[in-house]
Each structure stands twice: as C-alpha cells, then as structure tokens.
Amino acid sequence: MIRAAVVGANGYAGAELVRILSGHPDVELTAITSRQYAGNAFDSIYPALSTVIDLNFIDNDTETISKAADVVFLALPHKASMGMAPALLDAGLRVVDLSADFRFHNQAAYEAHYQPHSCADRLPQAVYGLCEVYGQQVAGADLIGNPGCYPTSVLLPLLPVVKAGLIDPATIIADCKSGVSGAGRGATATTHFCHVNESFKPYKVGGHRHTPEIEEKLSDCAGKPVRITFTPHLVPMTRGMQSSIYATLAPGVDAAQVRSCLEAAYAGRPFVRLLPDGRWPDTLNVKGTNFCDIGWAVDPGTGRLILLSAIDNLVKGAAGQAVQNMNLMVGLTETVGLDAVPFPL
Ligand SMILES: NC(=O)C1=CN([C@@H]2O[C@H](COP(=O)(O)OP(=O)(O)OC[C@H]3O[C@@H](n4cnc5c(N)ncnc54)[C@H](OP(=O)(O)O)[C@@H]3O)[C@@H](O)[C@H]2O)C=CC1
Ligand SMILES: CC(=O)N[C@@H](CCC(=O)OP(=O)(O)O)C(=O)O
Known part of the structure; x- marks a missing residue:
C-alpha cells in the first residue's frame, strides 16, 4: 500500500483528491491537512463523504506528514507549495504539487507572472505532469508540477x-x-x-x-x-x-x-x-x-x-491528473483509482 497525504484537503482540489484516493485500491490515505479545520473531521466540511472517509484534518506540519506518508499531494495556492515542498522532498517523500510553483523550467517566466521563487534549485528536478506527453519522465520523478487546468x-x-x-x-x-x-x-x-x-x-x-x-x-x-x-x-x-x-x-x-x-x-x-x-x-x-x-x-x-x-x-484539470502522476511515479498502472464511469446524462 502507498501511504498518501493531501495537504490543503479542505480546498476544492484537495477534497477531490480525498474523493479519488478514498477509492484507490493501492493507496491508504493517512493524513489530510488544513490550517483552518485542524482537529475537525473531513465529513464535517464535506458531508457527502460521510462513511467513506473517517479522518480528521491535521495542521500543515511537514514532520508529521513525512512520518505518515510516502507520497504527498500539495493542493495549496502557489507560493505556499514551494514553502513546504523542499522539506518533504528532503524527507524522502514523492511530491505532486497542484500549484504553479514547479510547472516552469524557466524561472524568469515563473517570476514574471507569480513571485520570486524560493527554491528555484528544485526546478530542474521537477517534471511537468502532463502524463500523455511527459509520462516517461514522470515515471522517474520525485517532484511533479501538476499542470494547470x-x-x-x-x-x-x-x-x-x-x-x-x-x-x-x-x-x-x-x-x-x-x-x-x-x-x-x-x-x-x-x-x-x-x-x-x-x-x-x-x-x-x-x-x-x-x-x-x-x-x-x-x-x-x-x-x-x-x-x-x-x-x-x-x-x-x-x-x-x-x-x-x-x-x-x-x-x-x-x-x-x-x-x-x-x-x-x-x-x-x-x-x-x-x-x-x-x-x-x-x-x-x-x-x-x-x-x-x-x-x-x-x-x-x-x-x-x-x-x-x-x-x-477538478479531475483531469487537477486531482485526477495528480493521481495519474502518482500512479506512474510509483510504478502502478496509470488508470488505477481513476476508472469512474461517466454519468450518461
Ligand atoms: N480548483 C481547480 O479547478 C484547480 C486548482 N488547481 C490548483 O490547486 C491548488 C488548490 O486549488 P483549490 O483547491 O481550487 O483552492 P482552494 O482555495 O479551494 O483551497 C486552497 C487550500 O490551501 C490552503 N491554504 C490556503 N492558503 C494557504 C497558505 N498560505 N498556506 C498554506 N495553506 C493554504 C487552504 O486551507 P487552510 O487555509 O485551511 O489551510 C485550502 O485547503 C491551487 O494551486 C490551484 O491553483 C489546479 C488546477 C485546477
Ligand atoms: C475559474 C478560475 O478562476 N480559474 C482559475 C484557474 C484555475 C486554477 O486552479 O489555476 P491553476 O490551474 O494554475 O492551479 C483562474 O483563472 O485563476
């Protein structure tokens, strides 16, 4: 079993990750975080997942997350992600970041549209996680910049x-x-x-x-x-x-x-x-x-x-693609956990 954590799990992309990962046969969701809702149950914010997911939010503490998980999804706004990613990578976790912080290989382009990069030395190791195009690089990566929607x-x-x-x-x-x-x-x-x-x-x-x-x-x-x-x-x-x-x-x-x-x-x-x-x-x-x-x-x-x-x-544009990336990173079949059948209407 892959132990996964979702940081920013009360946000829309984070909640969608919780939904998908709760049905993933090879993943155990071990930690979900939120600064605002630490201590509260996930289903107190998203009652739809009552009886599906029985976890309380914890605070965004990198040490606790590192002990709990092998893979971490950062569903945070840009800037917040690059504040947490280095410590998680140094602790040996694989990181899939849903923000824009690791999507660019051109630091100047990132900084022209966002803000100064606090860990630009990590950009060369980051892979742009558009799996259908960069899947081979994703398979060997420990840091993914999950593409924008x-x-x-x-x-x-x-x-x-x-x-x-x-x-x-x-x-x-x-x-x-x-x-x-x-x-x-x-x-x-x-x-x-x-x-x-x-x-x-x-x-x-x-x-x-x-x-x-x-x-x-x-x-x-x-x-x-x-x-x-x-x-x-x-x-x-x-x-x-x-x-x-x-x-x-x-x-x-x-x-x-x-x-x-x-x-x-x-x-x-x-x-x-x-x-x-x-x-x-x-x-x-x-x-x-x-x-x-x-x-x-x-x-x-x-x-x-x-x-x-x-x-x-929220799925191919965010959480689904992030799980697709995780599957490739850890050597699972690309589609595991992502086989939801569309609504016919
Ligand atoms: N929504 C979408 O369709 C898509 C979103 N994304 C990206 O995914 C990421 C999350 O987006 P989305 O879920 O929509 O955003 P939300 O605003 O819904 O959620 C943001 C999350 O980040 C936490 N957070 C907010 N500010 C900070 C901060 N300064 N430091 C640490 N944590 C913070 C919030 O929880 P708390 O304040 O409780 O800690 C919350 O869990 C963003 O980078 C977004 O660009 C990418 C593609 C599509
Ligand atoms: C409707 C809406 O406001 N959409 C957001 C983009 C969605 C998003 O989450 O941005 P990332 O893909 O870069 O993470 C916007 O236009 O800024």
Whole structure:
C-alpha cells in the first residue's frame, strides 16, 4: 500500500483528491491537512463523504506528514507549495504539487507572472505532469508540477499538431471556459452566486497567468518561441472546462491528417478520447472523470483548424491528473483509482 497525504484537503482540489484516493485500491490515505479545520473531521466540511472517509484534518506540519506518508499531494495556492515542498522532498517523500510553483523550467517566466521563487534549485528536478506527453519522465520523478487546468485542456489537443507542423504556431487563439470551482473554495465578489448566476464573462483578458505556462510547453515542442492569444471565461456551472482553439493550417494540410496525427499521439492513452467527425466535446460527458474529450473540424470558409476539448477541471484539470502522476511515479498502472464511469446524462 502507498501511504498518501493531501495537504490543503479542505480546498476544492484537495477534497477531490480525498474523493479519488478514498477509492484507490493501492493507496491508504493517512493524513489530510488544513490550517483552518485542524482537529475537525473531513465529513464535517464535506458531508457527502460521510462513511467513506473517517479522518480528521491535521495542521500543515511537514514532520508529521513525512512520518505518515510516502507520497504527498500539495493542493495549496502557489507560493505556499514551494514553502513546504523542499522539506518533504528532503524527507524522502514523492511530491505532486497542484500549484504553479514547479510547472516552469524557466524561472524568469515563473517570476514574471507569480513571485520570486524560493527554491528555484528544485526546478530542474521537477517534471511537468502532463502524463500523455511527459509520462516517461514522470515515471522517474520525485517532484511533479501538476499542470494547470486551462493548460491541460489546451495542450492536449494542440501539442501533437504543433509538433507535427500541421499548423502555423503564430496564429493560435485559445478561447476557454471554466466552471466556478476552478476559482477554489474561497468566495470572492467575482465568484459570488449573484455574479455568476445567469452570467457568462471573460476575465484576466490578455494577461492570464496560464498563458506563459501554455507558451513554455508549446515552445519546447515547436523548437522555437510560440506566443498565443488566450482568453478565459467563467461560466455558471460548478465543474467543467471547455476550450475552443483556432489556428491556421499549414499549406496542404487537411482534417484527415489532423485525425491521423492525434490518433498516433494518443494511441493506447486511456484518458484521451478522440471523437468521431461531427461530434464535439461536452463537459457533461467528462464530469467526475479523468477523461479529456477532443474533437475538431476545418472551417471550410477560412481553412482554419478548430480544435475542441472538454475536461473536468477538478479531475483531469487537477486531482485526477495528480493521481495519474502518482500512479506512474510509483510504478502502478496509470488508470488505477481513476476508472469512474461517466454519468450518461
Ligand atoms: N480548483 C481547480 O479547478 C484547480 C486548482 N488547481 C490548483 O490547486 C491548488 C488548490 O486549488 P483549490 O483547491 O481550487 O483552492 P482552494 O482555495 O479551494 O483551497 C486552497 C487550500 O490551501 C490552503 N491554504 C490556503 N492558503 C494557504 C497558505 N498560505 N498556506 C498554506 N495553506 C493554504 C487552504 O486551507 P487552510 O487555509 O485551511 O489551510 C485550502 O485547503 C491551487 O494551486 C490551484 O491553483 C489546479 C488546477 C485546477
Ligand atoms: C475559474 C478560475 O478562476 N480559474 C482559475 C484557474 C484555475 C486554477 O486552479 O489555476 P491553476 O490551474 O494554475 O492551479 C483562474 O483563472 O485563476
């Protein structure tokens, strides 16, 4: 049995980790933490898991966590994660960090969009945990920067076609929509019911912190700097993320070549579902699962490629992908604990 701890387990991503890990056959969840709720039972905050999980929150103490666990998931805001990760790594734990603190290999890019990095010496050992692309490196890693939810939904459809040179990378526009759980548990004026109910709005236009994360991975794969236009939107639903990505096809490329490229990239990858022609991804079909559904079309008027994806921001966009990473890190089958069957409606 793998002994696992979830730090920040009262947050939305942390609670989703608790849900998934409580059903994982090879994991014993030994510690869950929260500063606010230390001493309280998990089901006093999330009654849905009553009788499923019988653990009390403890404080974020690295020494206690190190004794209790082999693998630790940090479901903390950026900056808080890099404050805890070094001590946990030094104690020999494997660390899967859900924040942005270990997602960048370019320290300057991280610092331009976040804050000074307090343990940049750890960045070279961190692996970007997009399992379908970097799975081999994940298998040997002890520190994972779990990808952001928007980057996951944009990179999975886009990376293979960029790598194969099927589109002009200077023309990429990513138009993305997220459910409100993407903003975390803390209520703000933007996420308050009165401001999201019956509302659909863009935010952080032209400056969202996920832009450099997406650009770093696209640039690595294109072998040259790639810049994109990325616009996030908030939609009045709890879970789910849908991305529509537009780019000009390279001369002579057609939809059949896009299909062959994506089929080759994702052959045997259980969590990527390529849809048949004429079917488009829907967040409803991936809710509560680790699937990323991908569809596409070529606009006959402009010849532009339209790539479409849907994920559950809390699962493939956060906790599910984190468990997928853990499975690969410890040598388990990638899908263990992640085999939830989607709701048909
Ligand atoms: N929600 C989502 O869809 C996704 C989230 N993520 C990432 O996962 C991480 C967690 O996000 P999410 O669950 O949404 O956030 P929440 O705000 O819901 O939860 C944050 C958690 O961190 C703890 N926390 C907050 N501030 C600090 C601090 N300064 N030091 C230590 N602990 C702190 C909180 O508990 P307490 O204050 O009690 O200690 C809480 O458990 C973030 O990095 C986020 O960017 C990534 C992809 C998708
Ligand atoms: C709807 C909403 O507000 N979403 C958050 C991003 C989600 C997230 O958790 O960010 P990471 O993936 O980097 O951890 C935002 O736009 O800042």
